[in-house]
Amino acid sequence: MLTIAGLSKRYAKGDKALDDVSLGVPAGQVVGLIGPSGAGKSTLIRCVNRLVEPTSGSIRLGDTEITRLGGAGLRRARRRMGMIFQEYALVERLTVMENVLSGRLGYVGFWRAFLRRFPQADIDRAFAVLDRVGLLDHVDKRADQLSGGQRQRVGIARALVQEPDILLVDEPTASLDPKTSRQIMRLIVEVCAERQLAAIVNIHDVALAQMFVQRIIGLRAGRVVFDGPPEALDTDALTTIYGEEDWSRTIREAHDDAANEAAAQETVRALRAQTKPPTVARAL
């Protein structure tokens, strides 16, 4: 469970990027974070793992107050947070297996990692997650020989091999075509349900978010202006988040797309049945 309370961030010379953000993400829930450019989505995700230092507020992961940690404590806490990036952040000349094993670096000592002597248990873990993301046939390929979708699967496997409590996902599909984007979102939602992982997914594509996530949080100018299930994200709510624009076409397109995506909808329905939807639906 991630609990954020009264989180604010003011960059040295900038405006407030986050303004009194409070939210909780229970285990197994995938939250889609949407909002216009500059709303503070990346800042929020980066505050959780302290890549960006919050100005004030509290971030708790389970019983651990993340904002108070330093040095070894922060490194230990970061093991529990899997990051997935838009540009995958793989080491291109290393193999799929080596990239995935880099997710265990927080657990093994420096020299062991340097000499690439990972414990057998880590190698077994890596095989298991590569099997889950459908890349067992590619373990020895170099990362630069993979397609975009395969690279993102490596990124997901690397995050999973950490055995995290939460996934922090920054624009996972921004570099992918629509079909691959849906496959990647489906995979993220499925693995979170299977492993009871909380996840925050920073996502530009509102239709894609509506199709897959159980809860959507809308940020505008650093404040939470919407927090509810995808069904509650109507034209008014979208206007509140993005400003005065005609969002009806966007919503209709999302529904048309969903109609063609029977498999995706089935997955989402099954996951919703497993996971209690958020009870609060508010368009502020």
Ligand SMILES: Nc1ncnc2c1ncn2[C@@H]1O[C@H](COP(=O)(O)OP(=O)(O)OP(=O)(O)O)[C@@H](O)[C@H]1O
């Ligand atoms: N390192 C920084 N120094 C100063 N200001 C920053 C820095 N990073 C972000 N900002 C500012 O903080 C605000 C929020 O930025 P952030 O990148 O979190 O938004 P975002 O919602 O992720 O935007 P986008 O969708 O365009 O990536 C913006 O006004 C931005 O200019």
